[in-house]
Amino acid sequence: MNDVPFGATGVDVSELCLGTMMFGDRCDQAESDRILALALERGVTFIDTAAMYVNGGTEEILGHILKGRRDKLFVATKVHKGVDGASIRASIDESLQRMRLDYVDLYMIHWPKPGMNPPEIMAALADVVQAGKARFVGCCNYPAWLFAHHNAIAAANGWPTLVCNQIPYSPIERGVEVEILPQALAEKIAITCYRPLVFGILAGKYQPGADIPTDSRGARDERIPRWLAKYGGGIARFNQFAADRGLHPAQLAVAWLRKSPAVTCPIVGVSSARQLEASFKAFDVDLTDGEYAEVTAMFDTAVKEEAAGAFPGLRRELNLIASD
Numbered sequence: 362m363n364d365v366p367f368g369a370t371g372v373d374v375s376e377l378c379l380g381t382m383m384f385g386d387r388c389d390q391a392e393s394d395r396i397l398a399l400a401l402e403r404g405v406t407f408i409d410t411a412a413m414y415v416n417g418g419t420e421e422i423l424g425h426i427l428k429g430r431r432d433k434l435f436v437a438t439k440v441h442k443g444v445d446g447a448s449i450r451a452s453i454d455e456s457l458q459r460m461r462l463d464y465v466d467l468y469m470i471h472w473p474k475p476g477m478n479p480p481e482i483m484a485a486l487a488d489v490v491q492a493g494k495a496r497f498v499g500c501c502n503y504p505a506w507l508f509a510h511h512n513a514i515a516a517a518n519g520w521p522t523l524v525c526n527q528i529p530y531s532p533i534e535r536g537v538e539v540e541i542l543p544q545a546l547a548e549k550i551a552i553t554c555y556r557p558l559v560f561g562i563l564a565g566k567y568q569p570g571a572d573i574p575t576d577s578r579g580a581r582d583e584r585i586p587r588w589l590a591k592y593g594g595g596i597a598r599f600n601q602f603a604a605d606r607g608l609h610p611a612q613l614a615v616a617w618l619r620k621s622p623a624v625t626c627p628i629v630g631v632s633s634a635r636q637l638e639a640s641f642k643a644f645d646v647d648l649t650d651g652e653y654a655e656v657t658a659m660f661d662t663a664v665k666e667e668a669a670g671a672f673p674g675l676r677r678e679l680n681l682i683a684s685d
């Protein structure tokens with residue numbers, strides 16, 4: 362497993378970030394333990410969780426299975442529910458208690474919320490770091506302007522700045538290419554990508570037009586049949602492209618993400634150790650520029666400006682600013 366620099370923190374993490382959202386949901390504690398053991402055995406050092414997963418249940422499972430393994434891991438979790446100062450301060454204590462940890466490596470705001478107060482948020486996150494409860498702070502699902510706004514406030518007050526933005530990214534969800542990814546490269550922001558397989562749609566798990574397997578997330582998430590209907594043609598081409606190269610579709614989806622210079626880590630979310638095992642090979646697959654363009658073109662998902670069909674002002678240009 363490759364290690365990669367985690368943004369500008371000076372810390373390296375494994376390129377595979379293990380997503381734990383299914384721990385306590387689609388896999389029980391014993392299977393979660395097997396997944397974590399396999400991840401560690403294969404050099405994974407980065408795990409992602411959140412207070413809201415299974416309403417705290419995922420963190421509780423981690424509290425059991427992290428025992429004796431904590432020092433090998435960079436652990437990230439997220440603020441539960443409210444983003445006011447009191448909620449942020451209370452939420453970290455609850456997360457640490459559930460996970461039986463003294464600190465996390467990364468503490469993130471989970472979602473921006475209407476009416477949020479950035480100075481209050483950054484002051485509370487600074488308190489969390491000051492108290493030794495988190496080494497770094499970050500966020501998820503922030504537009505670029507909001508990220509910059511929070512960090513300007515932090516810098517003006519001498520508080521820790523956000524080091525990471527966790528966002529959804531895949532050939533089917535490409536909104537982040539406009540502004541968020543160029544900002545990340547220019548500012549050395551770590552980008553961790555969730556939903557790389559689009560809930561399993563890009564894992565060959567669902568066939569367009571066929572019944573949704575009852576033992577899958579598709580059986581309970583209305584987005585899955587909707588997106589299958591919308592992107593069926595692209596999904597069939599994607600699965601064929603993977604098969605032609607001897608790849609599992611899940612490996613192709615992760616390899617596609619890894620090609621972007623702005624992506625720090627794909628977050629690999631699994632509900633079994635078998636699925637995790639199938640993911641590792643993706644980290645040895647380097648798509649050529651031609652293959653990358655071909656896969657990207659399978660889905661008509663690039664964000665477009667209505668009139669000219671492309672954004673003006675180079676808003677998705679990754680080479681606009683010269684790199685060091």
Ligand SMILES: NC(=O)c1ccc[n+]([C@@H]2O[C@H](COP(=O)([O-])OP(=O)(O)OC[C@H]3O[C@@H](n4cnc5c(N)ncnc54)[C@H](OP(=O)(O)O)[C@@H]3O)[C@@H](O)[C@H]2O)c1
Nearest residue numbers: 380381382501555556558559560561564577578630632636
């Ligand atoms: N910050 C945020 O707002 C946010 C939001 C969502 C997720 N996340 C994080 O990102 C992680 C990943 O998100 P996600 O679970 O939605 O990701 P995903 O990659 O879109 O979907 C993962 C699902 O794909 C299926 N899968 C995975 N590997 C497979 C394989 N080899 N073969 C067949 N199917 C396979 C499994 O579905 P089945 O369980 O149906 O088998 C698995 O639950 C989460 O664990 C969490 O840590 C963050």
